[in-house]
Amino acid sequence: MKKARWVIVFFLALAVGLTFGVPQKSAAGMKFFTIGTGGVTGVYYPTGGAIARIVNAKKKEYGMRLTVESTGGSVYNINAIMSGDLDFGIVQSDRQYQAYYGAPNSEWAGRPQKDLRAIFSIHPEMVTLVAAVDAGINSIKDLKGKRVNIGNPGSGQRQNSIDALAAVGIDYRKDIIAEGLKAAEAPGMLQDGRIDAFFYTVGHPSGAIKEATSGTRKVKFIPIVLPDEFYKKFPYYAPAKIPVSLYPKAENKEDVPTFGVKATFVTSARMEDKYVYYLVKEIFEHFEEFKKMHPAYQVLTKESMLEGLSAPIHPGALKYYREVGLIK
Numbered sequence: 272m273k274k275a276r277w278v279i280v281f282f283l284a285l286a287v288g289l290t291f292g293v294p295q296k297s298a299a300g301m302k303f304f305t306i307g308t309g310g311v312t313g314v315y316y317p318t319g320g321a322i323a324r325i326v327n328a329k330k331k332e333y334g335m336r337l338t339v340e341s342t343g344g345s346v347y348n349i350n351a352i353m354s355g356d357l358d359f360g361i362v363q364s365d366r367q368y369q370a371y372y373g374a375p376n377s378e379w380a381g382r383p384q385k386d387l388r389a390i391f392s393i394h395p396e397m398v399t400l401v402a403a404v405d406a407g408i409n410s411i412k413d414l415k416g417k418r419v420n421i422g423n424p425g426s427g428q429r430q431n432s433i434d435a436l437a438a439v440g441i442d443y444r445k446d447i448i449a450e451g452l453k454a455a456e457a458p459g460m461l462q463d464g465r466i467d468a469f470f471y472t473v474g475h476p477s478g479a480i481k482e483a484t485s486g487t488r489k490v491k492f493i494p495i496v497l498p499d500e501f502y503k504k505f506p507y508y509a510p511a512k513i514p515v516s517l518y519p520k521a522e523n524k525e526d527v528p529t530f531g532v533k534a535t536f537v538t539s540a541r542m543e544d545k546y547v548y549y550l551v552k553e554i555f556e557h558f559e560e561f562k563k564m565h566p567a568y569q570v571l572t573k574e575s576m577l578e579g580l581s582a583p584i585h586p587g588a589l590k591y592y593r594e595v596g597l598i599k
Contacts, residue, residue, distance in 0.1 A: 302335050304546065307348035307360035309426075311341050312455045312482070314474035314567050315361045315534065318393055321564040322536070326553045333549040343453070345427035346378050352539050353384050359542075359550075363396060363427035363472065364533040364579040365507040371582040377430070386540040389580035390547060390588045391554070394474040394567040397511045397531040398431045401480065402468035403461060404489040404522055411495050412439050418448040420457045420469035428454065428472035431532070434508075435470070438501045458483035461490065468493065474534065474567035476517040484521040491522035495529040507532060507581065517566075533579035540585075547587025555591065573597060 306323060309315030316339065323337035330336045340357070342348055348360030349370045368374065373383030402408040406417060414436070421436075421443055422429035429451070436443050443449045450466055457469035458479050471479060484490055492513050502508055511531040515523045538547060554561055555573060562568045577584075577597060584592070592598040 300334055301330065302546070304335060304337050304358040306337055306339050307342045307351055307357040308339055309342060309344045309361065310453055310455045310479075312479040313471075313477060314394060314396075314565060315344070316341055317565055318361055318534065321561060322550070322554060324564075325557050325561060326550050329549070329553060333546070335546050335549060337550075343423060343425035345425075347425040349384065349387065349537070350378075352537065353386060355539075355541075359390070359536065359538050361393070361534055362537055363431075364392065364535050364581065365431070365505070366427045367535050367537060367579075368507045368581040369430075387582045388538050388540050388542070388585035389582040390536045390538060390551060390585055391576040392579040393534040393536060393571070393576065394565075395511060395531055395570065396472050396474050396534055397513055397529050398428070398435060398495060399471045399473060399475075399477075399480060399513055399529065400435075400468060400493040400495055401457075401461065401471070401483050401490055402493050403464075404491055406467035408468055408493055411435060411493060412441070413493075414468060415441060415446050416448075417467040418450065418465070420450040420452045420460065420466050422470060422472075423451050423453045426454070427532070428470055431472045432470040434501075434505060435495055435497065435530070438497045454479050458486070462486035462488050464488065472532065474565075475514060476566055480518060484518045489522055492518075492527040492529075494527050497530060502530075507579070535579060537582065538585055542585065542587070544585070544587035544590065547585045548590055551588045551591045555595070 306319040308319040319339040323339055326337050345362040345366040348357060348362050351357040352360050369377035370379045370384040371387050373379045373381055421432035433443050454471050460466045461469060461483055508530050511529055513527040513529055515521055515526055558573060562571055
């Protein structure tokens with residue numbers, strides 16, 4: 272009986288290793304890598320899938336295969352990469368900055384993640400504030416006293432929400448009834464009348480935002496207009512506009528001002544140079560194919576994919592960028 276139990280434990284341990292190790296190697300020499308993304312209704316999850324699909328077309332040549340995992344978002348992905356539970360991850364540019372520098376008032380305050388490495392940036396992400404029309408919210412200041420989802424712990428959007436609220440003098444701990452839901456849960460809660468509004472930092476168009484605007488309860492985007500001092504304090508943020516043409520069922524008639532960050536693709540300094548080189552080479556050499564995989568990528572240029580990177584660029588990626596003249 273004891274022997275049987277040890278056999279079971281061994282195979283369970285082996286299964287866990289195959290799922291979470293960094294990276295795992297099969298008997299045939301294939302190495303498996305996992306990309307941490309976000310919720311399945313956001314843009315991170317299909318972005319991870321798009322990267323995996325392109326790179327896996329050469330899996331036999333490169334001896335590497337990518338898989339995608341839905342996660343809690345940026346903070347989770349960075350921490351999992353640093354601990355070795357993920358190989359690659361998609362994170363907001365502000366979270367990349369905060370983690371690498373151990374920024375005050377972040378999850379990494381006083382604990383800079385100096386082994387974090389940038390690979391490239393992807394689509395712009397806008398801090399999107401959606402509210403029910405019947406909630407009487409016309410500006411971010413009107414959120415006082417309302418029930419608002421600011422995002423789940425471990426997501427980048429939660430800190431974006433807190434930063435935006437603080438910029439207009441709202442303390443999320445006492446001035447609003449703050450919910451910590453995952454992005455996928457918020458549209459249903461809004462339609463059910465259980466919250467008045469929600470924040471979501473996301474590339475557009477977004478399935479979750481479409482869900483929120485398509486229900487029987489009328490909703491609209493709320494403008495977030497912040498002072499110049501805000502952008503001086505947080506250099507990784509930039510003004511942006513939400514294109515309302517993507518959401519015909521929203522009550523807005525014009526594009527809505529807000530601010531945003533960029534989605535970035537990262538790994539750790541431990542990752543072997545050759546695998547990062549292979550990955551970057553395939554994405555950049557199939558750039559037009561990649562752009563067609565999601566509407567949020569249409570604004571991409573190869574040059575813009577090197578913007579918003581605050582952690583050092585991984586040597587494997589740097590090698591490719593120098594070869595093609597993107598970095599001298």
